[in-house]
Amino acid sequence: MQVISITDLNSVVNPTRLAVPIDTEQQHFQLAMKQTCMKLPTEPLLDAHPQIDRWIMEVGLLFPKVFEWEPPQFLVDTQFIAKLCTKKKDTCVQINTNAVFHRNGYVNLIEWAIRHPVLNWSDKVKLWVATEYLSLPPENLKLTILALHPTHPGKRYEISWDSQQHEETRNWLVSVVTKQATPMKTPVASQVKSPFPVTTGADFDIGKIEEIEI
Known part of the structure; x- marks a missing residue:
């Protein structure tokens, strides 16, 4: 059985991007956030x-409980995997995310990053996988986006999930995985049409993002 990640999906959604530059600042920020949440030293970093210190402070202002929750209620950089059945073959979709488990049976995914404060296809894939992995009704999940910027103030964006979005995302995933399994002589961007805004770390220069009101 094939296991695919967000990175694998991105290579199909954006096939013309043969080489994606590594965003070291983003990587360092993610590492610092993980260490901070796990109460590990971050001073050298x-x-x-x-x-990065300013971004961490902004996360604390946007969502203070991020630094108050502890395992097992709050899992940082945790891995979920869900089976996606297609006509050709079964595939497992694997994600990493941050998840808060509430006592009322609801789960809140939290994504912090230097990014646009809008929902993109990778966010929807994470919500779909988490819903399937946890065997919860889609309405029991939500996503909080903490979108940071090098110069503008950070933004917090709350996303609700439902059965319609869940089914649409599943159908989109099936189409992408099917395309991935089909040999392509000349990859072109139009081969996989995404109904979702395509926004990944490689799609824009973060320094050029304008401040967005939400």
């Missing part, structure tokens, strides 16, 4: 990257 923050000393080397002062900008």
